[in-house]
Amino acid sequence: xxxxxxxxxxxxIPDTYHPQSEYTKGVARWCxxxxxxxxxxxxxxxxxxxxxxxxxxxxxSGIGCSSRFPHYMDxxxxxxxxxxxxxxxxxxxxxxxxxDVFVVTGDGDCCSIGAGxxxxxxxxxxxxxxxxxxxxxxxxxxxxxxxxxxxxxxxxTHPEGSVLPPVNPIQTTLGxxxxxxxxxxxxxxxxxxxxxxxxxYEHQGFSFVKISMRCPKFMAEFSKQKVAERDTVQLLMxxxxxxxxxxxxxxxxxxxxxxxxxxxTARALAEDAETTHLxxxxxxxxxxxxxxxxxxxxxxxxxxxxAAIDRKLEAxxx
Amino acid sequence: MEYHTDxxxxxxxxxxxxxxxxxxxxxxxxxxxxxxxxAGQSFASISAKMGNGVWTVExxxxxxxxxxxxxxxxxxxxxRIGSDTVTNAGDEADLVVAFNEVAxxxxxxxxxxxxxxxxxxxxxxxxxxxxxxxxxxxxxxxDFKKMEYVVYEIPMAEECLKFVPDPKKxxxxxxxxxxxxxxxxxxxxxxxxxxxxxxxxxxxxxxxNVKLLNAGHGxxxxxxxxxxxxxxMPSDKELLVxxxxxxxxxxxxxxxxxxxxxxxxxxxxxxxxxxxEIFEKAGGLVHQAEDEIAAIGFxxxxxxxxxxxxxxxxGPGLALKTEFIxxxxxAEVPLLIIDVQRGGPSTGMPTKIxxxxxxxxxxxxxxxxxxxxxxxxxxEECFQFVIVARQIAEAFRTPVFxxxxxxxxxxxxxxxxxxxxxxxxxxxxxxxxxxxxxxxxQWDEETGLSKRPIPGQKGGEYTLxxxxxxxxxxxxxxxxxxxxxTAMRSRKIAAFGRTLKPPKIHGDEEGDLLLVGWGxxxxxxxxxxxxxxxxxxxxxxxxxxxLSPMEPGLKDIFKRFxxxxxxxxxxxxxxxxxxxxxENRRYSQLAWILRARTLVDIDCFSNxxxxxxxxxxxxxxxxELVK
Numbered sequence: 001x002x003x004x005x006x007x008x009x010x011x012x013i014p015d016t017y018h019p020q021s022e023y024t025k026g027v028a029r030w031c032x033x034x035x036x037x038x039x040x041x042x043x044x045x046x047x048x049x050x051x052x053x054x055x056x057x058x059x060x061s062g063i064g065c066s067s068r069f070p071h072y073m074d075x076x077x078x079x080x081x082x083x084x085x086x087x088x089x090x091x092x093x094x095x096x097x098x099x100d101v102f103v104v105t106g107d108g109d110c111c112s113i114g115a116g117x118x119x120x121x122x123x124x125x126x127x128x129x130x131x132x133x134x135x136x137x138x139x140x141x142x143x144x145x146x147x148x149x150x151x152x153x154x155x156x157t158h159p160e161g162s163v164l165p166p167v168n169p170i171q172t173t174l175g176x177x178x179x180x181x182x183x184x185x186x187x188x189x190x191x192x193x194x195x196x197x198x199x200x201y202e203h204q205g206f207s208f209v210k211i212s213m214r215c216p217k218f219m220a221e222f223s224k225q226k227v228a229e230r231d232t233v234q235l236l237m238x239x240x241x242x243x244x245x246x247x248x249x250x251x252x253x254x255x256x257x258x259x260x261x262x263x264x265t266a267r268a269l270a271e272d273a274e275t276t277h278l279x280x281x282x283x284x285x286x287x288x289x290x291x292x293x294x295x296x297x298x299x300x301x302x303x304x305x306x307a308a309i310d311r312k313l314e315a316x317x318x
Numbered sequence: 319m320e321y322h323t324d325x326x327x328x329x330x331x332x333x334x335x336x337x338x339x340x341x342x343x344x345x346x347x348x349x350x351x352x353x354x355x356x357a358g359q360s361f362a363s364i365s366a367k368m369g370n371g372v373w374t375v376e377x378x379x380x381x382x383x384x385x386x387x388x389x390x391x392x393x394x395x396x397x398r399i400g401s402d403t404v405t406n407a408g409d410e411a412d413l414v415v416a417f418n419e420v421a422x423x424x425x426x427x428x429x430x431x432x433x434x435x436x437x438x439x440x441x442x443x444x445x446x447x448x449x450x451x452x453x454x455x456x457x458x459x460x461d462f463k464k465m466e467y468v469v470y471e472i473p474m475a476e477e478c479l480k481f482v483p484d485p486k487k488x489x490x491x492x493x494x495x496x497x498x499x500x501x502x503x504x505x506x507x508x509x510x511x512x513x514x515x516x517x518x519x520x521x522x523x524x525x526x527n528v529k530l531l532n533a534g535h536g537x538x539x540x541x542x543x544x545x546x547x548x549x550x551m552p553s554d555k556e557l558l559v560x561x562x563x564x565x566x567x568x569x570x571x572x573x574x575x576x577x578x579x580x581x582x583x584x585x586x587x588x589x590x591x592x593x594x595e596i597f598e599k600a601g602g603l604v605h606q607a608e609d610e611i612a613a614i615g616f617x618x619x620x621x622x623x624x625x626x627x628x629x630x631x632x633g634p635g636l637a638l639k640t641e642f643i644x645x646x647x648x649a650e651v652p653l654l655i656i657d658v659q660r661g662g663p664s665t666g667m668p669t670k671i672x673x674x675x676x677x678x679x680x681x682x683x684x685x686x687x688x689x690x691x692x693x694x695x696x697x698e699e700c701f702q703f704v705i706v707a708r709q710i711a712e713a714f715r716t717p718v719f720x721x722x723x724x725x726x727x728x729x730x731x732x733x734x735x736x737x738x739x740x741x742x743x744x745x746x747x748x749x750x751x752x753x754x755x756x757x758x759x760q761w762d763e764e765t766g767l768s769k770r771p772i773p774g775q776k777g778g779e780y781t782l783x784x785x786x787x788x789x790x791x792x793x794x795x796x797x798x799x800x801x802x803x804t805a806m807r808s809r810k811i812a813a814f815g816r817t818l819k820p821p822k823i824h825g826d827e828e829g830d831l832l833l834v835g836w837g838x839x840x841x842x843x844x845x846x847x848x849x850x851x852x853x854x855x856x857x858x859x860x861x862x863x864x865l866s867p868m869e870p871g872l873k874d875i876f877k878r879f880x881x882x883x884x885x886x887x888x889x890x891x892x893x894x895x896x897x898x899x900x901e902n903r904r905y906s907q908l909a910w911i912l913r914a915r916t917l918v919d920i921d922c923f924s925n926x927x928x929x930x931x932x933x934x935x936x937x938x939x940x941x942e943l944v945k
Contacts, residue, residue, distance in 0.1 A: 053776075054776075054779050055773065055774055055775060055776040055777070055778065055779060056773065056774055058623070058773050059781075060619070070781045071781050071783070071793065073781075074779055075779055076771075076773040076778075076779050076780065076781070077779075077780070077781030077782065078619070078622060078781070078782045079781055079782065079783040079784070079785070080615070080618075080645060080782075080784060081615070081641055081642060081645055081784060084611065084612075084615045084642070086612075086615075087607065087611070087612035087613075087614075087615030087616045087619065088615045088616070088618060088619040088622070089619060090605075090612075090616050090619060091577070091579065091605075091615065091616035091617060091618060091619020091620040091621075091622070091623070091627065092619040092620070092622060092623040092773070093619075093623075094577060094603070094605065094616070094619070094620055095576060095577060095603075095620060095623070095625050096623045096624070096625075096773065096774075098774065099623065099773055099774070116608060116609060116612075117608065117609075117611075117612055117615075119608075120607075120608035120612070293603075294603060294605075297597075297598060297601050297602070297603070298601065299601065300600065300601025300602075302574065302740035302743045303740065304600075304601065305571065305574065305600045305601055305743065306572075306738040306740065306743075308571075308596060308599040308600035308601075309568065309571045309572060309596065309600055309738060310738060311599075312568075312595070312596045313558060313568065313735065316558045316559055316560045316564070317556060317557070317558055317559075317735060318363050318366045318367045318557045318558070318559050318732060
């Protein structure tokens with residue numbers, strides 16, 4: 001057009017450009033004030049920044065409020081069964097290294113009904129970006145205790161207050177062998193949320209991000225408290241960590257230096273139930289990746305396959 | 319009608335030349351780890367090579383290393399040889415080789431022997447250091463004679479010691495030599511077989527085992543007063559000898575499937591073992607998932623992204639997979655599910671034979687979840703059906719079930735070596751642009767079929783969901799949407815049913831009694847039918863390969879018989895049992911479906927003994943019904 005020729009252009013001109021609007025679909029039907037909206041926006045922004053081809057991007061979820069997420073992304077999506085997002089996502093990725101696969105799961109989905117899959121998904125360390133939406137309550141089924149509800153949470157299943165200490169998803173994830181990326185952020189600090197999700201996407205492996213979420217419907221007080229708390233929040237600071245912007249640094253004045261390759265300190269920080277640490281707990285870029293194993297013998301022609309089968313059939317021939 | 323056997327019931331008192339037989343059943347029983355199965359499999363392969371029909375079935379203890387010389391430790395193999403094709407394990411054994419005196423009792427418990435069964439037993443126990451073992455041996459020999467078995471005490475260990483320092487290693491090949499003499503097997507073929515099975519070992523190992531083979535053969539020729547001949551029909555067709563699980567694995571490979579996602583469960587697991595051995599070089603992988611649910615979830619994920627996957631399981635695993643099966647049906651994801659059934663409910667009898675999952679497979683999912691369910695009836699069909707099932711799964715965008723059981727899983731039968739074809743294999747994943755105007759579930763009103771976008775197809779982006787969804791894939795709870803989409807999924811099954819032909823009738827087109835079976839029981843049912851017909855009974859049988867949708871024309875077939883009865887290995891109430899009336903009787907599983915579908919008063923003959931059906935037992939039931 002107008003005499004421009006790609007051959008003479010110094011900068012690659014992409015064939016297509018995907019504006020952020022291209023990743024949006026419909027109107028999200030979460031409650032007003034729900035943290036899910038901010039994460040949806042951050043993820044759409046990430047897709048646009050990374051120019052992910054929508055047809056090569058898959059969002060896999062389970063069941064629950066957060067698991068409605070894929071319906072609002074104009075990419076491929078898989079809204080499956082309660083607790084079972086991990087196995088599905090692993091199967092999607094196993095023989096399709098060309099796909100970018102995200103897992104969106106909630107505290108009930110991941111830490112309760114799907115807990116078994118969660119532990120193994122960490123160990124498989126496939127290249128998946130995992131967003132755990134942790135609002136510490138069951139929302140979709142109307143306010144039952146979640147495994148991450150603080151002890152004493154008043155819910156429809158525990159009207160006198162929940163009676164067990166909560167699961168600590170960061171601690172649990174850091175305890176599994178072959179763990180490769182663990183970070184924590186909150187939905188109400190958009191810049192930190194975005195920086196964390198972006199770092200998770202860029203990590204090649206199972207990137208686990210726990211996002212503390214507000215549930216204005218069933219955990220209104222708790223959510224307000226969380227947002228208001230400043231003194232109990234510490235930012236994890238390191239050149240290889242997640243870089244908070246200036247506003248975030250000003251908002252949270254407690255800064256702790258933490259080298260994300262140090263798993264022992266990461267575990268100690270995770271065990272500290274009194275403090276909320278935001279940032280990158282741990283990253284190991286060299287952890288074994290099961291998706292690389294899954295893709296190591298792709299693309300055999302029918303002839304190659306038949307030759308291998310025929311060779312083995314010899315052992316059964318009489 | 320009177321039952322008569324086509325086999326010899328007693329050895330000749332004196333050597334009077336070879337007795338010619340059309341069929342014989344041999345068992346080798348020992349403690350785990352003594353090589354009985356290797357000897358038996360070799361014997362079967364030698365016989366198949368010579369042109370005999372063969373069916374073998376392994377006798378497997380439930381534990382890995384149970385205490386020796388106990389009823390629980392018996393390991394072994396049954397080999398049925400015939401002049402023509404052998405389709406099942408048959409009735410009682412004709413000849414048994416026992417490595418100790420305890421093992422036969424575990425078979426007697428299973429009603430596996432009869433009067434006149436020849437028992438060739440290791441006699442080293444008679445001189446054992448432990449007096450309790452000597453006593454046990456003497457008592458067993460006396461008991462066998464009392465039960466009218468024909469006992470030969472054989473110095474197996476003593477003879478083997480002449481060639482090897484430890485008779486435990488090598489006794490099985492000596493026994494193979496003995497059996498080779500008894501059944502007039504070709505020694506050269508037997509030697510080749512030994513070279514084949516030990517091909518990864520040194521020449522010295524091969525030579526030593528060949529020596530033992532010849533020694534066993536020589537000893538038998540000198541010392542036994544009987545010998546058999548089972549004429550064969552040599553053919554130049556190249557044959558494969560394998561069990562049903564191995565055939566499933568090869569079928570999976572031949573279908574071009576690249577992912578088998580499974581969790582270990584008896585008796586299905588060995589399908590994945592075979593696949594794991596070959597996949598590396600055939601461009602595929604076995605994923606051993608963390609549990610049964612993850613196994614099918616992973617398979618569905620793989621199918622969703624374009625590679626139709628296989629999951630293999632058995633009853634308890636099937637129960638766990640149920641929710642995902644519902645999702646695959648609701649979201650229309652192609653998938654292969656092999657269920658190698660076992661005794662149930664619950665943990666049941668993991669290593670035993672039962673066809674107990676039919677109703678669970680057909681109806682075991684919430685809501686209306688129509689399925690395509692196939693049941694191979696021979697080892698060869700285990701191979702072929704996977705290839706067909708993958709094509710059906712993709713064309714009809716649905717899971718396809720293959721129902722097998724331990725009878726096929728461990729049964730070994732020769733079949734003609736298939737010539738692999740490129741068109742059996744799945745096409746490369748379609749990554750062409752999606753037609754802009756086509757919806758992800760654009761159901762065809764006539765057939766319920768729709769084309770599926772696969773990740774990578776530009777313009778096909780949609781979110782798969784287990785919620786009720788419109789043709790566009792959008793969630794909707796509108797009454798008419800749920801009614802229509804449920805109808806569309808049902809219509810697909812009807813459309814597939816239209817592609818099926820009525821089943822072939824084994825025997826005459828009409829008569830007094832029609833037996834109806836499915837799955838692994840075909841050989842036994844048809845053999846019983848044949849024997850009944852030889853005795854003048856107007857009996858036919860029909861065997862169903864498709865359980866859902868069913869092959870057409872069944873009602874017309876049933877109407878031409880005075881009585882119709884299913885023969886199955888699952889539970890039914892005995893009509894004469896306390897409290898049971900015509901109204902409350904619980905029928906066997908296929909009978910339930912056929913009664914509902916055809917309104918014909920179909921009877922059933924079934925048990926849950928965990929054993930292969932014996933043709934003789936079916937024949938006895940036939941003779942009660944057809945006078």
